[in-house]
Amino acid sequence: MAALQEDFTLSNGLQMPKIGFGTWQITDALEAYGATSAALAHGYRQIDTARVYGNEDSVGRALRDSGLPRSEVFVTSKLPAEIKDPDEALASFETTMAAIGLDYLDCYLIHAPWPWHDIGRDCSAGNKAVWEVLETIYRSGRAKSIGVSNFNAADLRVIIDGCSTRPMVNQIRYFIGHTQEDVVQFCRREGIQVTAYSPLATGKILRHPDLRAVAERYGKSVAQLCIRYVLQKDVGPLPKSTHEQRIRENADVDFEITSADMALLDGLSDTDKVR
Numbered sequence: 001m002a003a004l005q006e007d008f009t010l011s012n013g014l015q016m017p018k019i020g021f022g023t024w025q026i027t028d029a030l031e032a033y034g035a036t037s038a039a040l041a042h043g044y045r046q047i048d049t050a051r052v053y054g055n056e057d058s059v060g061r062a063l064r065d066s067g068l069p070r071s072e073v074f075v076t077s078k079l080p081a082e083i084k085d086p087d088e089a090l091a092s093f094e095t096t097m098a099a100i101g102l103d104y105l106d107c108y109l110i111h112a113p114w115p116w117h118d119i120g121r122d123c124s125a126g127n128k129a130v131w132e133v134l135e136t137i138y139r140s141g142r143a144k145s146i147g148v149s150n151f152n153a154a155d156l157r158v159i160i161d162g163c164s165t166r167p168m169v170n171q172i173r174y175f176i177g178h179t180q181e182d183v184v185q186f187c188r189r190e191g192i193q194v195t196a197y198s199p200l201a202t203g204k205i206l207r208h209p210d211l212r213a214v215a216e217r218y219g220k221s222v223a224q225l226c227i228r229y230v231l232q233k234d235v236g237p238l239p240k241s242t243h244e245q246r247i248r249e250n251a252d253v254d255f256e257i258t259s260a261d262m263a264l265l266d267g268l269s270d271t272d273k274v275r
Helices: 029-039 056-066 088-102 123-142 152-160 181-190 202-207 208-218 222-232 244-249 258-267
Strands: 007-009 016-018 045-048 074-079 107-110 146-149 167-174 193-197 236-238
Touching: 007 152, 007 258, 016 074, 016 202, 029 045, 029 056, 029 244, 056 074, 056 088, 074 088, 088 123, 088 181, 107 123, 107 167, 123 146, 123 152, 146 152, 152 181, 167 181, 181 193, 202 208, 202 222, 208 258, 222 258
Parallel strands: 045 074, 074 107, 107 146, 146 167, 167 193, 193 236
Antiparallel strands: 007 016
16 A cells, blocks of 8 residues: 555655554553554555544554654644643643653644634633644644644734744645635645645545546545545545455545546535535
């Protein structure tokens, strides 16, 4: 599965595997440990977690128990979205590091520009303040890269203007039919790598009849088609599963979607609303 060996080069020169394993919604400790262990065993070398997921300890333990050198696995975690105070941000980072049990993270992100209970609130001042904390963490070497998640172009501009270290990653909700092209194009212009959480639209997309028809032409599953599509858009997919067979299949994406089929897929919308 060659796709697992492919990397993006971040703006600071750091190599980040193109395919990562997502752990959002895997809250049970044993399940998170088992899924992360399976992903590592099947060749995934990027693991994505967050403090709010409640599984940083399981992810860290799975990595330590894997026997893999720390340098071979790219680990991302995130500052909770509601934290916009610098002292709280630094304390939260220390809580993450104690839970995950690693000497450093490969990437640390601000989880969202606003609290989840108040989506859209203007937190520009708070985001600037906590970004300075991330810059300090980055300079210390305890995070090899830093970035954001769920930020649109205006949110990113607040960070970029006046910062000393620019964001290297923006992790957004991204899948066929929901590609946030304005955000992606802004990130490309600014040298920010986009990664995709929920590339399978939390499973809803898998029942879409048009996607099923396209996937069948390649002898692939809808999930494999969705992940390959994201890769061909130069975005890094973070598929999640707790089933070992699906974890393996989600990385078996060494095929090419034709330009005609990419155009067809580009034209779809509301793919996450299939009943």
